[in-house]
Amino acid sequence: xxxxxxxxxxxxxxxxxxxxxxxxxxxxxxxxxxxxxxxxxxxxxxxxxxxxxxxxxxxxxxxxxxxxxxxxxxxxxxxxxxxxxxxxxxxxxxxxxxxxxxxxxxxxxxxxxxxxxxxxxxxxxxxxxxxxxxxxxxxxxxxxxxxxxxxxxxxxxxxxxxxxxxxxxxxxxxxxxxxxxxxxxxxxxxxxxxxxxxxxxxxxxxxxxxxxxxxxxxxxxxxxxxxxxxxxxxxxxxxxxxxxxxxx
Amino acid sequence: xxxxxxxxxxxxxxxxxxxxxxxxxxxxxxxxxxxxxxxxxxxxxxxxxxxxxxxxxxxxxxxxxxxxxxxxxxxxxxxxxxxxxxxxxxxxxxxxxxxxxxxxxxxxxxxxxxxxxxxxxxxxxxxxxxxxxxxxxxxxxxxxxxxxxxxxxxxxxxxxxxxxxxxxxxxxxxxxxxxxxxxxxxxxxxxxxxxxxxxxxxxxxxxxxxxxxxxxxxxxxxxxxxxxxxxxxxxxxxxxxxxxxxxxxxx
Numbered sequence: 001x002x003x004x005x006x007x008x009x010x011x012x013x014x015x016x017x018x019x020x021x022x023x024x025x026x027x028x029x030x031x032x033x034x035x036x037x038x039x040x041x042x043x044x045x046x047x048x049x050x051x052x053x054x055x056x057x058x059x060x061x062x063x064x065x066x067x068x069x070x071x072x073x074x075x076x077x078x079x080x081x082x083x084x085x086x087x088x089x090x091x092x093x094x095x096x097x098x099x100x101x102x103x104x105x106x107x108x109x110x111x112x113x114x115x116x117x118x119x120x121x122x123x124x125x126x127x128x129x130x131x132x133x134x135x136x137x138x139x140x141x142x143x144x145x146x147x148x149x150x151x152x153x154x155x156x157x158x159x160x161x162x163x164x165x166x167x168x169x170x171x172x173x174x175x176x177x178x179x180x181x182x183x184x185x186x187x188x189x190x191x192x193x194x195x196x197x198x199x200x201x202x203x204x205x206x207x208x209x210x211x212x213x214x215x216x217x218x219x220x221x222x223x224x225x226x227x228x229x230x231x232x233x234x235x236x237x238x239x240x241x242x243x244x245x246x247x248x
Numbered sequence: 249x250x251x252x253x254x255x256x257x258x259x260x261x262x263x264x265x266x267x268x269x270x271x272x273x274x275x276x277x278x279x280x281x282x283x284x285x286x287x288x289x290x291x292x293x294x295x296x297x298x299x300x301x302x303x304x305x306x307x308x309x310x311x312x313x314x315x316x317x318x319x320x321x322x323x324x325x326x327x328x329x330x331x332x333x334x335x336x337x338x339x340x341x342x343x344x345x346x347x348x349x350x351x352x353x354x355x356x357x358x359x360x361x362x363x364x365x366x367x368x369x370x371x372x373x374x375x376x377x378x379x380x381x382x383x384x385x386x387x388x389x390x391x392x393x394x395x396x397x398x399x400x401x402x403x404x405x406x407x408x409x410x411x412x413x414x415x416x417x418x419x420x421x422x423x424x425x426x427x428x429x430x431x432x433x434x435x436x437x438x439x440x441x442x443x444x445x446x447x448x449x450x451x452x453x454x455x456x457x458x459x460x461x462x463x464x465x466x467x468x469x470x471x472x473x474x475x476x477x478x479x480x481x482x483x484x485x486x487x488x489x490x491x492x493x494x495x496x497x498x499x
Contacts, residue, residue: 014313015313015323015326015327015330016313016314016315016317016318016323016326017317018326019317019318019319019322019323019325019326020317020318020322022318022322022326023318023319023322025374025377026374028377030377030378031380038380041378042378042379042380045465045468048375048378048469049468049469049472050326050329051374051378052371052374052375052378052469052470052472053329053472053473054322054325054326054329055371055374056367056371056472057276057277057280057325057329058321058322058325059367059370059371187253211315211317212317213315213316213317213318214317214318214319215250215252215316215317215318215319217252217253217256217316218315218316218317219256219314219315219316220315221312221313221315
């Protein structure tokens with residue numbers, strides 16, 4: 001995960017960053033990784049070695065190379081597991097049909113994803129948030145801080161309420177304007193190609209976290225101060241979604 | 249729900265079950281290290297158990313650190329790899345040669361050779377990708393080192409703004425068989441061209457040292473932690489040949 005925009009990381013890659021890079025190599029999308037990770041690896045022989053060994057472990061050819069002593073049937077996987085041309089063609093057709101269906105479903109459910117009249121209910125929701133947070137005994141300055149933390153960002157609010165830029169995205173979690181605790185699961189369905197960048201922004205439009213995911217989900221496990229937060233989902237080409245959530 | 253989503257859910261609700269689910273992956277990785285001479289093959293089951301015990305103690309760390317950016321299986325592979333390397337250093341196990349591997353846990357050499365070479369070529373391709381902008385120059389230099397004829401694509405991949413007469417000059421010298429040409433002659437010809445387009449003042453010897461260093465680095469990356477050091481400059485040449493072969497296009 002890249003959390004800064006500096007040119008290169010000042011540390012070695014974490015285990016998950018190594019996994020991310022190795023997977024990106026298998027998918028030939030390494031150039032889409034965050035620039036600070038790319039810069040670090042470019043200069044770091046140790047991280048290069050770790051990535052290549054991981055790549056070697058997950059590379060399909062390598063995994064099928066070794067027999068297992070305790071396999072149920074006691075035999076190693078046969079070459080029949082290798083896809084024949086016919087199987088590949090069938091798989092391509094199936095994937096095509098699935099993608100077509102997915103596009104159809106997304107297009108038909110687009111109205112559900114971004115209802116055009118969402119602005120008013122969300123304002124009410126925010127008022128409720130402030131009422132829950134501010135206790136009657138809070139000092140005037142506490143009240144002011146909390147109110148600032150929950151204040152809307154007009155720019156981001158417009159993006160949240162704008163029509164989706166891509167009809168190919170469906171957000172599963174978190175629900176727009178929902179309350180979240182620790183461990184926020186960001187889950188979406190998209191026909192757009194990854195890797196995806198997830199940005200969490202404060203209500204003052206400052207990017208607090210910036211992560212990259214090859215999958216259509218990411219879990220945020222760290223603590224956020226109470227307040228209103230926005231999040232953006234992007235891929236290399238486009239801003240796919242802007243949402244918001246509250247931390248109590 | 250995708251397989252990875254199931255894994256993420258299991259990591260939260262049933263982490264032990266998740267480790268159990270990936271026993272096959274763990275065993276494959278341990279075997280790979282045995283095949284590289286890092287462990288004594290007779291200790292296979294013990295090592296697998298050690299890895300499992302350490303994984304169990306790391307459950308909380310995994311729950312905190314794994315964010316779902318990569319597949320869980322890949323993330324676990326990195327962790328198991330790190331555990332294997334750490335344990336091997338800690339216990340100072342002696343490496344044994346493959347001939348001593350007992351039959352029941354032998355890493356069988358029945359794999360189709362083409363598959364094996366295919367894997368190594370993919371690995372080489374992955375290694376070259378790590379060099380990003382310098383990849384094209386390294387490839388061009390590898391071709392020169394291993395006396396593989398250059399093409400126009402090689403030259404313009406290295407430098408898009410290369411002038412036609414420089415490209416023609418390079419191809420005149422290196423566009424067809426130049427096996428007999430000596431190293432110092434090759435570097436004497438290419439160094440001024442490199443310097444011209446990279447705005448440098450390197451000597452032919454400096455360029456030779458640079459590419460020698462890169463070749464050793466690539467060989468080290470291909471060998472990884474294997475104590476058998478399977479790769480040498482000669483095997484690298486074979487892989488480079490395959491890398492450029494129109495009949496064995498790397499994935």
